[in-house]
Amino acid sequence: MSRPKVAFFDFTSCEGCQLTVLDALQTHPELLDAVEIVQFREAMSEKGEDYLIAFVEGSLARPADEERLRGIREKAGILVALGSCAHIGGVNAIRNRQPLEKVRKHVYGEKWEWFDAYEARPASAAVKVDFFIPGCPIDRSEFLEVVTALLLGRQPKIRDYPLCVECKLKENVCLYDKGKSCLGPIIRAGCGAICPTYGDGCEGCRGLITNPNINAAEDVLKEHGLSVKEIMAQMDMFGTYQMMEMEGVGHD
């Protein structure tokens, strides 16, 4: 079987997801026998333009990004959003809560117009995304699972149930039992509940499950003493774009 060609692209991001891919190569060097990497700017100079699978990291942060992404979409048979930024806008979208001009002026002062920018958004805001791998950063084994599924011609199965499931299986003491808070009940599992396992509440990097009971979750947070501002800050760390969509606030 010939190895399918894959390419990696990055938009606005910390490139931590691509680093996780490099880490996956440490533990699974056989990945290089399974696929042919034709573009990976962060790690190689070669640039192949013929690819079947495009992994796209990062949010769109300015209009010019969309054009580039559309170009990638046209060439790719399968487009996979890699990580929180590309999947749900990620931390980049935090700034969307403030007026764009204010943000730009805050950053670049009078020269704010020198640097183009618009509200940060996920890849799916501009093109059709076939699959996504959630997380900030992505989970290494989930990445390998997705690649394996794509090679097998199987739909990658990204979990669509709350993190609490995995957290319970890890037998963690629930953070709410320790007087802390956590977004686990409404956030997609798949990371092995790594944050609660390391003593910190889930921050929601993998995005909301399909049917979250947000009202009930907010009540839980309130009952555990969080102010409305603090609840907003929690929900908005990775979820600003998703939350604003649910609130029906526009992005253009």
Next chain:
Amino acid sequence: MTNVSVNVHHLTRVEGHGNIIVDVRNGELKECRLEIVESPRFFEAMLLGKPYQQASHITSRICGICAVGHATTSLRTSERALGVEPSQQTVLLRKLNFFGEIIDSHVLHTYMLVAPDFFGVGSVIPLAKTHTDVVLRALRIKKLSGDLCAMIGGRHTHPIALCVGGFTHLPNESELRAMRKRLVDARRDMDETVALFKTLDWPQFERETEYVSLTKSDEYAFIDGQIKTSDGFLYDLDAYRQVTNEKIVPHSTAKHASHNRESYMVGALARVNNNFDQLHPQAKDAAAQLGLEPICYNSFLNSAAQIVEMVHSVEESIRTIDELLARGIKPEEPVEVEVKECTGVGSCDVPRGILFHDYEIGDDGLITGANCVIPTGQNYANMEADMRALVPQILDRPEPEITLMMEMLIRAYDPCISCSTHFLEVEFVG
């Protein structure tokens, strides 16, 4: 005589997006600049209104490679603002974590991003076939450092357990012992790394400049300390703006910085130049083998300085684990914080150089102002100055070679472009 046009669009094997533009007409350097085309990130704006506890988690997302550096700097900034003194155990664990990140970042840079240039290939992937042992060694060191970071923070990229006042999770002693053993075994890999890099033919190029780093009286500084420059200046952290003097330039979403001269350099070479005496003896030995001697003005040798720091970090990690084991790991809760209106500056010398965070926190614990000055941003002016100095020296070479040299020069800085595109509280010069 010559016309040279170098236009490297989207520099590869660096973190983030940058372009190199060189234009020489009739032997005269018309244009020579590094364009930062990464889209602006606005992290400082993002921190506004966020609880200070979230700041380290948000700012670690500035960079996937030096996430521990950003997180630690952020924690130190909040702690210094709020007047929190972490325990000795916390200090030791943070140091250990930091060594892990130094090793991780430096091995990635030297082996996977820089070395391919010397082997004449476009990436580390073909090396897997031709130099299997080299690649396997790199992967082994990378895995070790990644596991070291994960043992403390839960994962390397975007650590979890680090919080204001301490940790939300502690490694246990048997994990520390197992890690110690692996670090001891890694000494051989360090020896072989030094042996490999000393055979590389570093480009001969020198340009005098100013080197800026943290410094401490009692140790080779990575976390906290004072700001030291090779031109003989010493500042407290709060005075960081006197050093950074950032200005906006039109061709870059990142800001340029200058202190005593038109530019200065930060990073491994700056640290080694400024704090050479405090390196572990093993690291000094490595420096000697690599021909690195302070004060070294060859920017290409920044990669050699990184190897020296890797050796230092392996040795210091072992020593730190010994100290932790001798004390025994105590189950500690993070130090309690009394929230008040306050401001503070924190700094770490992260893999790519000195990093500053500066926060204002309101009495409700929400951040009301933030500034982050990132190492790569401080290096831009110096990179361009180097480019301007280097081009005339190599004009007689064929264009592809000039291009490669320019790329290698920029890569030597290990630029983290994505993290340098940030907001600066601007006093405009540009």
Next chain:
Amino acid sequence: MSLKIIPKEKMGEFVANMMGAYRVVGPRQKEHQYVFGPIENLDELHLDYNTTILPPKKYLLPQHESLFKFNADTFDAELTIDDQPTVILGVHTCDLHAIQLLDQVFQRDHLDQHYMARRENTILIGIECLEPCDDHSFCKSMGTLTPPTGCYDLHLTDIGDSYAVDVETEKGAWLVVRHAEARDADDEDYKRINNILSEKWPRFPYKLDFDVGELPALMSVSQKSPLWQQLGEICLACGSCTNVCPTCYCFDMRDKVGLSLTDGYRERFWDSCQLDEFALVAGGHDFRPSRAARQRHRFFRKGKYQTDAYGLLGCVGCGRCGRACLVEITPVTTFNELYRQRTGGVR
């Protein structure tokens, strides 16, 4: 079968000896709570624990388990049966009752060889609860405050300076003969045990407002209770209630293969009726689409279906689900509310 006495100072030796011959698992501390885990030295064992986050079920029906390995190209398949000899030490009586139900489920009709191989190689050592573990448990109401006969091998009761050991099976008897320094109980011991057991009884409260025997009938008439809708409103569908439950055993299966795409295994793993896709079929029809319907299903399994099918209650009153539930849905309040709706609370 018989009653033996092991002095507490000899317990360490007993456990250490067993550790030589078996994997020994028991309650260990995790932060301020407890979990069942491998006991490698005696300090780790906390027989006086209140309850564990997950029940000991995880050693009989692991969260993830390979059923068979395969080569997808050649169709070679090899069974994987995990039957490592294991002693589960310190199982509370409620959890023993739950295991009794699992034994029925996995033996009845189609024998599940994977479960049974493990079960047959597992020695269960129960421990008598002398104090209620916390506000959530309601074992007395469910009739699980004493061990179920035939399900355990040994059962310990703390009688002060010693443990009284109720030897129930040949396996248990052999374990004592082989590894413990025990003596036969005498009249004095019987008296002590008697006192301890009768003194313990009033310390445990009844939590249900009605007799548990009425529960299946109560459920039958509660299909249309408005309570389900109310629970559906607040339920997070996080699955915690079923994941911590000792009597829940629903599972899913999937194939795992490596990047070679040929070698792999079929894995069985825990599933939960509270999760979205549990009852979804091809074509997109979901037979239990609402959180209300799922909560109802869960409580019907606890209160009626399992009793109808296996003659054993589907809830053993361990209280774990109530403890784990962030919106405080508990069997006690649910069953009592259904009872109140039926009778106005009058017995």
Next chain:
Amino acid sequence: MVSSIYLPEPARILDVQQMTALEKLFTLEFFGGRSLGHQSGQFVTVSALGIGEAPISISSSPSRSNGTFELCIRKAGDLTGVLHQKKAGDTLGIRGPFGQGFPLKKFQGKDILFAPGGLGLAPARSVINQVLDERGKYGRVTILYGARTPAELLFKGELEEWDKRDDVDLHVTVDQPDDDWTGNAGVITTLFSKVSVYPRNTVAITIGPPVMYRFVLMELLGKGIPETSIWLSLERRMKCGVGKCGHCQINDLYACQSGPSFSYAEIKAVEGAI
């Protein structure tokens, strides 16, 4: 030797026929030569190792087995998608037969009314052919079959055969006819006016998607057929096929154990069954 109820047994694909755009008919035979030994209305689970496993009704009649059996599989997702790429000579894994078939003995002497819709003809075909092979044991045989479009009609060859028989009354309809369609147009319930039954001596067997049941049941009950004489087959998500995994539970019934064939009387009071 230890065995396992979860271990599939390899079976060889003897033949694959494309029936419609989405459905293929697979003929299989066990390597060991054992015959499946099923009853009409039962199902097996089919595995492609590395992809997964799914429950599939047995579409062939026990009366025509000669060591082989047939499965009609619709491409609906991962596993079924991969099954559709398999060819004669490939190997699949089979467990089963599982579940309760239709109690044909009880139906002897009765008139039988089949009302399958869509893919429901796949399992229904097993019973129909068994009844036709033992034709003498039953009274009148009526088949009402509905599909969405002419292109989606399954087992077209057999439909023609049945149509030709004097002892079978066949009516076919499609929801959305095309230009060439000359038959009945409309949902399956529009066929009921075309047949007359003697309700007390009629057994009705209906198999189809959930939406269809509600309307077909109304027709059948409206004709006066007793609840105990109306049979259907319920599809649920299933993982184990042996009453353990919990997925197919409908209140206290496990579709894989007590079903998938049920009489309406058994399930009419069961909330959520239909």
